[in-house]
Structures are given as C-alpha cells and as structure tokens.
Amino acid sequence: MRARGARPAAVLRRGVAEGWRNVVAAPFLHGALTVVVTLLVTSAGVADLAVVHRIVADERAYLAAGGDLLRASVRDGSLAADACAAVTALDGVLASSAVSVRQVRVVGRPEHTQTVLLATPGLERMVGAPTLGPDEVLVSQVVADRWGWRAGTPVRLVPHSTGPTVWDVPERGLAVGGVADLSRFGDAASSAVVVPSAPSGAADECVVQTSAAARDDVAAALPALLGDGTAGAVEVQRPLDGGAFGPDAALEFARRPTRLAGLAAGAVAGVLLAVVAWTRRQRSALYATLGMPWSGGVVLRATEGVVPVVAGGAWGGLCAGATGAGLGLPVGVAVVTAALHALAAAGGAVAVVVLVALWRPPTLQALKDR
C-alpha cells in the first residue's frame, strides 16, 4: 500500500492527466462547450471589429475630405511663405505648405486653362506623394486621367494669355513626378498641377495638417504666427468642422464600449462552464473517495474547463479576425483586435473555471444521496 501523501507535483500531474482523459472520453460535451465558447468569442470580436471598421471608415472619409487641415489666409492680402514653413515647429503640426494659385496653359492644350498650385515642400506629404524634384510636378488624379499623364510624362507650362499672371514660368521642361488625389484641398485643387516653390516671398494661403488633439490649439496660434499683428488679419478656416465624422478618431477608438466585449463573452462562458461543473459535482466526490487530494481535484476540474476555453478562444479569435479582414479592415488591426478579445474572453472564463474548481465538494453529502 502506498503510504503518506503523494508529492505535490505528482498530484498535479495526475489531476491534469485525469482531467484530459475525461475531456477525451466525453467528446460531445466538450465539443459542444468548445463550439459555444467559439461563438461567444467570435460574436464579441465581430461586434467590436464592426465598430472599429466604422471608426476607421469615418476617419478615412474625414481625412479624405480634408478634416485634418487648416487653411489660413490674410484678408485682402498675402502672407509670408517662410512664416508658413516655420509653423511645423508647433506641437501637433504634421506638415505645412505655403500655397499660391495661378492659371496657366499647357503646351499642346491651347484651349485649356490649367490651375497650378505653387507650393512649398510639405503639400505632397499631406497626400502621401513622393517628394518632388526641382523639375517635377505633382498632378491631380483628375488631370492625369484627362490627359493620360503618368509619372515621367513631360509637361510644359506657359503663362495664360489673359488675366493676371504674376509668375515666371520656368523655361526648362518639367515632368510628372507623381499623381495624387488633391480633392482634399478644395474643388479648384482637385484638377490642379502642383509646382514646387521655395519657402520665400509671399503666398496666398498657408495649409496646415495637424493631429486631431492639437487642431484647436494650432488654429488659435496661427494668426499670431502668420499675421502682422493686426487683429483679424489672418482668417483660419477648417474644411470640415467636426460633425458626423467626429474630430478625434483615436479617442473614439479608445473609449468605444465594445472594447470590453471579450471580457463579457468570457464571463458568460465562465458561468456556463460553472453550471456544467455543478451538474458534474458528484464526480468530484467520487474522485475524493478514490484518493484524489483536494488540490488534485482542483487541477482536474480546472483542466476539464480550460480545454474548451482555450480551444474555443483560439477558434473564436481566428473567426473574428478573418471576419474583420473580410470587412476591409487592415489585417494587422483585425488580427490584433480579435486576438485581444480572445485573450480577454479566455482569461475571464479561465478565472471563473479556476474559482469553481476550488470548490470543495461535500463528499459525504454528494455520495450518500439516496
């Protein structure tokens, strides 16, 4: 006869081994539990990913419409291009560009008046276009589609035959350096050609791209930075003014209620597993009569509960991540968000499983139920 108690490590090993054998011996029960946990985790993940998708889509639309831009101009006047370039020193400013609008003609297109934006370095960064060389221009998608221009296409610009022209057109030929959607700078810019200019002299307006959190502060600071000290001289406009898109997508993302969906799913799964464990409590008493110490019984019951939680959590995370990617979210966002929900759900459910496993069965009561 084996005397004394077994070593703790041996007791734990036996608990895990016997718990695993019970799981394998009851495939329908544990398979059903796994399916339920999978559904709970998937539901939680998909619910949150749908909200994330909306936030991301709203932010994309907001940015595409110029929501992150400020446009400063001087009433009946111009502002200094170098002062506009210096705005990038402010906290929260992502890029700035001094812009002037001109009308020219394109060689070979005599009947067409082409809008040109003379812009200091920074404007191309606002649309994700490559930095332009000295002889390169950035062409709007509308113009590129109209004339069939692509990167490398030679372009020659000449002054407009009528109307004010205060710009010396370069004698040398230019080439298309990139194509981008310029509609976020306004209707006129949507069919414009951007020509780089030096940050000196005067400009019609200063376009500033900011982070959402800094927008108000930057807007308040621009008049002092760009003006001559005369009150009301500098007007700051926002293409979009909050509203339906929401001014701070990052804040909305951080505070979304559905970020807790995984924990809620884990709580529900844990309660379900607790109910199942309660219906199987006589088994705990049986193991006690077979010599299983309480600690081994805890490990056994925990093993039986953890297996469907881990399996269901993994599958649920995969399903939720795949659904998120299918919604059009970036794969990284979908995978990470789904994984966090799966981990939260599994962690919550495992916590409940372990708490229930700690219950000490009233062996006498459980066994002598006649």
Add this chain to the structure above:
Amino acid sequence: MRLSARGVTVRFDGSDAPVLDGADLEVRTGETVAIVGPSGSGKSTLLSVLGGLLAPDAGTVAVLTDDGADTGVPLAAASSWILQTTNVLPERTAVENVAISAALAGVAWCDALDRAHAALALVGLADRAGSRARVLSGGEVQRVVTARALVADRAFVLADEPTGQLDSATTASVLDSLLGAVRAHPVTGRGAGLVVVTHDPEVARRCDRAVRLDSGRVVA
C-alpha cells in the same frame, strides 16, 4: 495492520442525540466484518469516519500496525470504497473506471490498465472491459466498483450496501467476487480487510464476524 476506531462520537447540526456515541471498532487486514443495525443507527456514519470522509467530534481513528503503533497513513489513503449509489464515470470504459483508482495511487497509466484488466477478470467482467460504464447493468457496475476497490492496493475495503440495489442472484455472484477477491487479493498478493454495511443477513452471514450498531453504539 489494523483499522482502529476508539470512542468515536459524531454529532450533526440540529440533532439532539449524537449519531455515533463512543463507538469502538477494529478490523484487521484479511478480515471481513459486517456492520448491521436498524436504520439511523449510525452504520454509514461509522463507515464514513473509518474512511476519512468524516472527522469525528470525539475519539480516534487510525491505521495501526499489528503491534498497535500508528502507521501515520492517512485514512483516505488506507481504504477504497464500494458504495450503493452508482459511482462510476459513465462515459469512461469499465477498465478505465477501474484503472483510475490505481493511477491515483501513483501507478503509471499503462500499468494501471493492466491491473484493471486482471481485476475485472477476477470479478468475471473481462469481456466487458471495453464497454462504457453507462451501458453496463447494475450488477456489472457493482463488479466494476468491486474491481476498482481492489486494484488500488489499499489495505482496507469499505462497502456501504454494495448489494442494496441488486436482485438475489446478482447479489450472490457479486458477493462471491467481493469476498473471494478481498480474501485472496491476488492482484496485489495480500489480503485486504473488508468492512461492509448491510441490511442483508446473507451478506452478514458470509463475513467473518458481524457487529451491531444501535443508537450510535456498538452493542455486539
């Protein structure tokens, strides 16, 4: 080796009189003892105390050497159980239900299965070893439980109405298996001690001796 209970007293909350009142009982390995008495006399309670499932309010219970020295073996580790209720894991096979007892005693699972097969052969269930417990008859389940009690290599077997739910023919065969296996204990090579609570006079007759409980005391 002896399982010794001295002056055991047990009181349950809400009851005026103790369920056990200074009960004494001693069982040796290789000996079969029946505990009989009217309902409510404390038979099952005494068995629970002997098996370490219930701590007495007074008195001592211990596993002693033949010389009377305390072995220090925990009561739960000294005894295996055969109960009236169907205490098997229904989704596990008969051989697995038997092997669990040995595995929890530290035997490797493969060896435990070998022992379980031998124990099932001893009780006449070798051909049902692979059947899930839920499909076994009442008598077959009791034989599984009997085999499980033997394979754990415990010095004592405690049985609470092991034939209570069986017909007379099945009772006789289960009793033959139980008494024969306990006395010979060929699985482990030693004879175990058997304490059986029973209302069945035939079971009591076939044991080495019978003790009678009345109002919580051993009277005979």
